[in-house]
C-alpha cells in the first residue's frame with residue numbers, strides 16, 4: 393500500500409534507559425501518542441533525530457518491530473549502510489522486520505569526497521528492490537553529498553521512490569529544483585526538513601519530515617495547512633508562535649544538539665521521563681533544560697495529559 397506522505401511525518405527520538413539500553417516501552421508510548429494525532433502520516437525512525445546509527449543492528453530491527461506493533465501507521469526506517477550492497481541487505485532486513493518505507497541516506501563518504509555520477513541512483517535502485525517505498529533525501533547544498541538536479545531526477549524516476557525530503561538550505565536551488573521535480577514527477581511528494589527555518593519552504597510542500605514533529609505535532613499540522621492554503625499571514629503566525637521553541641531546540645551550536653534538545657522538550661511536555669542520549673551525543677549544558685521548558689511554555693505547547701494505551 394502506498395504511503396500517504398501528505399501531512400506530518402515526524403522523526404521520533406529514540407529513548408534510552410538509565411543503564412543505556414534502548415527503552416522499547418518508552419518508544420512505544422511515544423509512537424502511540426504521535427500516531428493518535430490526526431494529520432500524522434508515518435513515523436520515520438532510525439534517522440538523525442532517532443540516533444539510528446548509534447543503535448546496534450539488532451536494536452534497530454527490534455525498534456522497527458516495536459513501532460510496527462505499537463501503531464497502525466507506516467514505519468519508515470533510515471537506511472544508512474555505506475556500501476550499496478550493504479544498504480540493499482539492510483533494506484531487505486528492515487522490510488522483513490516490518491518497515492514500509494526507507495529514508496535512504498547518502499553514503500557518508502560522499503560528504504567528504506563527493507559522489508561519482510550514477511552512484512546515488514544505483515544506491516536507490518538497490519534499496520528499492522527490498523519493497524520499501526523510498527524517500528530521496530537531499531542533503532544541504534554545503535555538503536558534497538548533495539545531489540545535483542539531474543541526479544535527483546534520476547533518483548525520482550526509480551520505481552518505488554515516492555517522496556523527497558529536501559534539506560538543501562539554499563533557496564535559489566529550492567526555487568528552481570522543487571518546481572523541476574514537481575513538473576517531471578507530479579506524484580512525487582515534496583517534504584521539507586528545514587527544521588530551523590521552515591517558513592520559506594511551507595508554501596511548496598506536500599508534507600513535513602522533521603524531528604520537530606516530535607515536540608509540536610499539533611501546531612505543525614496547522615502550520616502545514618496554512619502553507620498549503622497559501623495563507624502567508626496565518627503561516628507567519630505559526631512561525632512566530634513556534635519561534636521560542638525553534639530557537640531553543642534548533643538554533644543551537646549544531647543540529648546534533650537539536651536531537652538532545654528535542655528530548656528536553658518532550659520531557660517538558662510530559663511525554664518522556666529522561667533525556668538520556670547515546671554517544672557521540674552529549675548532554676546539553678547548564679541552563680538548557682530551564683531554557684527549553686520556558687520555550688515550550690512560550691510557544692503554547694501544553695503538557696500532554698494522557699497517551700493512548
Ligand SMILES: N[C@@H](CC=O)C(=O)O
Nearest residue numbers: 439440559585586587
Ligand atoms: N532536519 C535535518 C535532520 C534530519 O534528518 C535535515 O535537514 O536533514
